[in-house]
Amino acid sequence: MQIRDLTPGDLDAVLDNRKRAFGPLPASSAATWRALVSPVLPEGRYLGAFDGGRLVATSRINHYEQWWHGRALPAGGIAGVTVAPEDRGRGVGGLLMRATIERCAELGHAVSALYPTTTPLYRGTGWEHAGARLRVTVPAEGLRALAPRDTAVAVRRAGPGDVAAIRALLGRLHAATRACGPVVEEERVLRLWLEDDDDFSYLADDGYLLYRWDGDGLDVDNLVAGSEATARALWSLVGSASSVAATVTATVEPDDPMLWLLRDRSTDTVKRTGWMFRIIDLPAAVAGRGYPAGVTLDAVVEVSDPQRPANSGSWRLSVAAGRGEAVRAGRSSGQGLRPGEDVTRLTIGGLSALFAGVQVSALRRAGLLTGGAPATDDLLACAFAAKPYMIDYF
Structure with a gap:
């Protein structure tokens, strides 16, 4: 079994392995995936295991800043881990993850995180369950009612040209709130998201919002605010669509201020997706x-x-x-x-x-x-x- 860096010529085989592991991608999503992963190939952040020239398994290392009690650490976010169905049970996954750990160290990552599809593989190579991604669903009307009454907050649309400002804002807020766990994307990746016409982004002096439509409801990918007034302004902006969208599903902090701003929480529901963590x-x-x-x-x-x-x-x-x-x-x-x-x-x-x-x-x-x-x-x-x-x- 040979483990080596993937090249552009391997991407068709990688996409086929990905389809067999996670299901097919629409053509538009496949194009986005190629745009996302192609730049990491020359950086040594996409590994493949090969058996006689045939791609067997893959692992990608995203570069993040991960915040721990208000300080940022270089982190390797492990994604795109696949093993061909016919090669599962041969120990290929463990072999590849050990190589991934070493590559993380070579790239200067102090820590690593991943969202597991299985626990034994990652626990067996040193990752352990740590935190969660929390998704809460609330009535849109409840958010609309949060509009600030006495304080005007300047909010403007954001775009690809605001990437540096958004990253700096996220860093300031994570430091000030002593955040534990959240990551900040590279400029290149964040710019790719902000170029999506179906995503809506807004900026305030101390706040950032990214959301989209999801069927008959709204999906808030990220909303951070450094003050009550800004939190009210951004959440009520989302809730202003309550005449069309009955509910809003949002990714939130464990103690997100929105949960204490809402007048009524008798109907909110929370979905928890766990992630694993490893010291490198x-x-x-x-x-x-x-x-x-x-x-x-x-x-x-x-x-x-x-x-x-x-x-x-x-x-x-x-x-x-x-x-x-x-x-x-x-x-x-x-x-x-x-x-x-x-x-x-x-x-x-x-x-x-x-x-x-x-x-x-x-x-x-x-x-x-x-x-x-x-x-x-x-x-x-x-x-x-x-x-x-x-x-x-x-």
């Missing part, structure tokens, strides 16, 4: 993440990562003043165990889940975290506390 470069991930300013942590953890041995071993985790550090724990580093100090042991999946905010008590009861002491558990839980979410689906 342990010291870079710990150093790049944000932490609660008032939390201090000093603990030794022992990590097992068979797929990426550079992460394995003992590490001293330190958190103070909103910053973190992971250094090798050992006599040579001067960071060895102190008298009476206990070691907390985690699989790489367990550490990844902890990093993403999964409760320590849940990890301990699931067998992903052992050893340590109750006091250390409490400090780890405080340092990595999060409600992880993503708006984008890939």
Whole structure:
């Protein structure tokens, strides 16, 4: 089995594999897919497994900034993972995912996330369930009624020329809200979405909206706002179509302000799509993440990562003043165990889940975290506390 970078000449075979894995694409969607993936080929972000020249499996690495407690980390968003039906069960998927992990490291990604179609493959290579993409359906009339009464908010249409401004706005808001989990697309990809005539985009000084029609209702792909007035202005803009659209389905944060602005939530429904997360470069991930300013942590953890041995071993985790550090724990580093100090042991999946905010008590009861002491558990839980979410689906 050979694993190599895909080339433009492989795309027909990739599209065929994709069709067999996920179903057929309409011609227009296939053209969009080609426009989306072609630029990543020379960047080494699309891998293929070949058996005697025949394409067997694929994996694509999207480049994102992923925000963790208000700080951005370089992240590899894994997508387009396919295995030909006749080759499933041969271990090809695991082989390809191990190569994908190494390629993520080579590309400088500290962490990685994906939306799984199956858990065993990804859990077996170090990803673990972490956060969710939340979709809520609410009456359009309820959103229309949110229009600000006393404050005028300037809202204008946005287009491809606003890509840099939108990315900067998203970064400011994610930093200010100490967001955990959301990603920001590359300029090229965001520009592609903004060029779609069926999508409607709006900008305010501290807000951004992207939505579209979906049958008889409306679909809000992304709406962020830095103030109550802007949130009211953008949500009521969507709701202004209530005479035609009865409902609006929106991708939201776990504690989205809209849910507290609505007068009545007796009929809203929420759909949860889980995603998995993996640490690729342990010291870079710990150093790049944000932490609660008032939390201090000093603990030794022992990590097992068979797929990426550079992460394995003992590490001293330190958190103070909103910053973190992971250094090798050992006599040579001067960071060895102190008298009476206990070691907390985690699989790489367990550490990844902890990093993403999964409760320590849940990890301990699931067998992903052992050893340590109750006091250390409490400090780890405080340092990595999060409600992880993503708006984008890939």
